Amino acid sequence: MSDYFHSVTLDYDKCKGCTNCIKHCPVEAIRVHEGKAKIIQERCIDCGECIRACPNHAKVAVTDSLDKFSHFKYKIALPAPSFFGQFSDEINIEDILGAFLRIGFDDVYEVALAAEIVTHIVHQYLADRKYKKPLFSSACPAVLRLMQIKFPDLLNQVVPVMAPIDVAAYCAKEEAMKKTGLPYEEIGAFFISPCPAKATVVKHPLTDRISPVDGVIGVSLIYKDILKHITKDKAKEKTGPSLHKARSVGMAWGYVTGESKSVDFGTGLAVSGIHNVISLLEEIERGELKDVDFMELQACIGGCVGGPLNIQNLFVGRVKLRQMVKKYSSTTPYFQNNQLQELYEGGQFELTEPIQPRPIMVLDKDMSKALIKMERLDEITKDLPGLDCGACGSPSCHALAEDIVRGFAFDTDCVIKLRGKIKILAEELLDLAQKLPSSMSDDPAKKVSPP
Amino acid sequence: MSEMNETENIHKPRLTMHFKVEEEDFIIAGEAASKTKKALQQLGLKQEIVKNIAIIVYEAAMNIVIHANYGEVQVIIVPAYVTVIAQDKGGGIPDVDLAMQEGYSTAPIEAQEMGFGAGMGLPNMKKCSDIMHIETQVGVGTTLKATIYLHQSDAKQVETGAMYV
DSSP states (O other): OOSOOOSEEEOTTTOOOOSHHHHHOTTOOEEEETTEEEEOTTTOOOOOHHHHHOTTOOEEEOOOOGGGGTTOSEEEEEEOGGGGGGSOTTSOHHHHHHHHHHTTOSEEOOHHHHHHHHHHHHHHHHHHSOOOSSEEOSOOHHHHHHHHHHOGGGGGGBOOBOOHHHHHHHHHHHHHHHHHOOOGGGEEEEEEESOHHHHHHHHSOSSSSOOSOOEEEEHHHHHHHHHHTTTTTTTTSOOOSOSOOOOHHHHGGGSTTHHHHHHOOSSEEEEESHHHHHHHHHHHHTTOOTTOOEEEEESSTTSGGGOTTOSSOHHHHHHHHHHHHHHTSSSOOSSOHHHHHHHHHHOTTBOOSOOOOOOOOOSOSSHHHHHHHHHHHHHHHHHSOOOOOOTTSSSSHHHHHHHHHTTSOOGGGSHHHHHHHHHHHHHHHHHHHHOOOGGGOOOGGGOOOOO | OHHHHHHHHHTOSOEEEEEEEETTOHHHHHHHHHHHHHHHHHTTOOHHHHHHHHHHHHHHHHHIIIIISEEEEEEEEOSSEEEEEEEEOSOOOSOHHHHTSTTOOOOOHHHHHTTOOOSOHHHHHHHHOSEEEEEEETTTEEEEEEEEESSGGGHHHHTTGGGGO
16 A cells, blocks of 8 residues: 555646745645656645645646546535535525536535534534643644644644544435445445545545545536536426535535634634644644634635635635525524434544654654754755755755755755855866966966077 | 763764844744754654753743843753753843742733733743753843753763753
């Protein structure tokens, strides 16, 4: 088994070897070598920052394609809450969901509906249990991967509740089993995702538990098809029970602040943007913000609606989603309170397996050797120009020094250093050139005629 | 002779990180802490230890920012232990025992208004370190040394050595 699968990959032909992406990567996981960007697999957290930064669209998120799922007897689409922000507000949610059936899915289950279950469970967890404050949301997989790498000792503060996408898959499959009598394995659940990290997490879960989601389809891949089928052939169908069941509590999970407001317990705090998340987690690691109960952390600016696979501009998408949330706030929820309480007490959506740290920063397993390497790293850094220009292919002078120490790069990769070396060489050449033997000297004064 | 060498070796290889701390520079403390943290993680130290050292560096730098206006924080790393030395030319601490009490603070109002100076700095650092030592003279300045052993078995062996760094 390959240790690392990543949704975020490089389109080799499109990459021009510029250094835009290496500068934006929050975990310094990209290097440019031999004119092409390379993603260091162990470090990548699939946050999608490089997808946004690349001017040549050479960074892509690989998701599954529809035809891959033909072997499932019963196929269910699980659209993300943010998905509905991608359409004009004149379009009915019911029609968008209907379009999934028209393009070949057998059923559709809103992740927003599962988010309502998660909302209740997290709220009750905060109310009933003893825990170290603040407790972090488990919803954003890029943030969890970041924590595995950079903040391993905060992992035990992640609320041990499944993310809405997994809850949605379990619920949808259970309903389908009852409805069709088919076994679990023959029912496929496919997440319609704004997010490359979700695509990664389904194939390579954070814990030992296998994901109930069978595939992830990028919003950008399916959008056109859905748009075409929103009203097409609709009139021919017989009207069944309403497909749209989620209400504002779950739908609001599509943008930042939605989740923490829905959970609505004590002091909540919402942060979006991976770089903002990092600076906040650094504060928490130092013991700050102990008075905050629940913290919603989203890797994408604006939350899931800002996901790199979405179609709409983040701000447009957010306004649309907000309007929908408003529209559905007054209607009666699908789940009764006692149903939700049963799910909480049943504990089937609790994360029992811990999320393990993934320390990848170590210079050497032997601490003494690591120290020697770090001393060298320090010396090299001091010797480098400190421009952080990225021309060497590493994101900063310090990162280049680290790459040199690890044996992946040379100090002549630095163009400024190379220039200095050429200057010295040129001076030496000049020196040598001036040391002509006297027999060849063209200075007339030195030409002494023989007696 | 060989014993001498062993004691010597405890202090090598050795890495020192320097952080200059200046007046009103509330950002430097966080920066110093995260740079220290990154270095210690790269050395493969245990999370608990990394966290404690980062807290000590942060609090030490913050103390200089709040109370002394100018100073330096050094982090000395050797295979057996890490020592944080914070030196300042500030007003000194008139009563160290009092300063060590939780909640006791002489931080100026402005700092307290910014949410700093809750009187938890020194007690917090003490909790995070194995040995903490403060030398202070009113009107001259303060030097604080905090040491964390990296292996419990080494603790005794290095006890005296740690104070020389």
